[in-house]
Amino acid sequence: MMATTTTSIAPRTSPRKHQAILDAAELVFLRDGYLGTSMDEVATRSRVSKQTVYKHFASKEALFVEIVTSMTSRAADAVDVNMWAEAAADDVRTYLRDYALTQLTVVLTPRLMQLRRLVIGEVARFPELARALYERGPKHAMSQLAATFEQLAERRLLTLDDPALAASHFNWLVMAEPVNRAMLLGDDSIPSGPELSRHAEQSVAVFLMAYGAH
């Protein structure tokens, strides 16, 4: 699907310049949006010529696609690491709380909230980027959760008939409130570490009232 991610052209180009362009582009896109971003500014900030920018990335669009997909993938990988580590534990409340807190901590950063706003604002122009964010973000998390919940139900640590539905309920109990608030109220509304811990604990508590072992 994301064939456009391969549009960066990098034979005989400097990896250091490549990274400098990516860092500058991330800053400018997140701050100014897609339409507002000037390739001149990306070149100036990365201390290379505009020709060099175009040698590394064929177009503003190709550069934007690269920024969004790499940021999205890094966040998904960071959540996954924690997914299976504790799944063998018998203490399902602690496991779910740790997982929820990891997911909250990884996702609720100013950079990822800015990325999410930018991608949502550009759905009409770049539907495939928004789809990638959805699939590598909530959809991926929910399918991992569903598989874990099914195992926990077999071990009678959870009570459920429909693992995918339970995973959706868990995911949105944990993520919806802080993410949707940050979407509209901006990065200053991102909860602090202790607030995220408390939110994770409350979300898991209500989830287990519904789905805990009886």
Next chain:
Amino acid sequence: MMATTTTSIAPRTSPRKHQAILDAAELVFLRDGYLGTSMDEVATRSRVSKQTVYKHFASKEALFVEIVTSMTSRAADAVDVNMWAEAAADDVRTYLRDYALTQLTVVLTPRLMQLRRLVIGEVARFPELARALYERGPKHAMSQLAATFEQLAERRLLTLDDPALAASHFNWLVMAEPVNRAMLLGDDSIPSGPELSRHAEQSVAVFLMAYGAH
């Protein structure tokens, strides 16, 4: 807060033209975004001169503020109508399901999803509009719900200590999945009427597993 909503200047101007400008502006802003919207096109589509547009709305910004606040207010009013109508009923499951379905049906329209994407994409430029959408949208709904839940708990139809927390859980169990999917996957992912009914029923079921009368 929304003092900018009063920037429309309409003495001795035609209400019919005023409405034509608003209708055209809604279409163009939702389709092209804030930066992409041309006041020339708004004028052409509303069949008035550009001077007439500026006689009614001092600036592109004033016109945008008017579109966002009026669409947001109309949606909030439509949900409120249903809020108290059934709150006296003893059948709490039916009441919650009807309320959830009304809220889903009002909010999950292509127009309101486009508005929400546009406002999220413009948080940096128009933080006060996004704040208004949050306050008249989810925040308003949750505070109405909290008051209702407190009454239902006093009548022992719900079991809860913290009405605001229960209202947040209810709101996001109902709204998060379809709204967040529509944000990223576009208007084609808005569920059909029967799908929304089923989603309302499942959301209420899990809410009552956690918060129902014991």
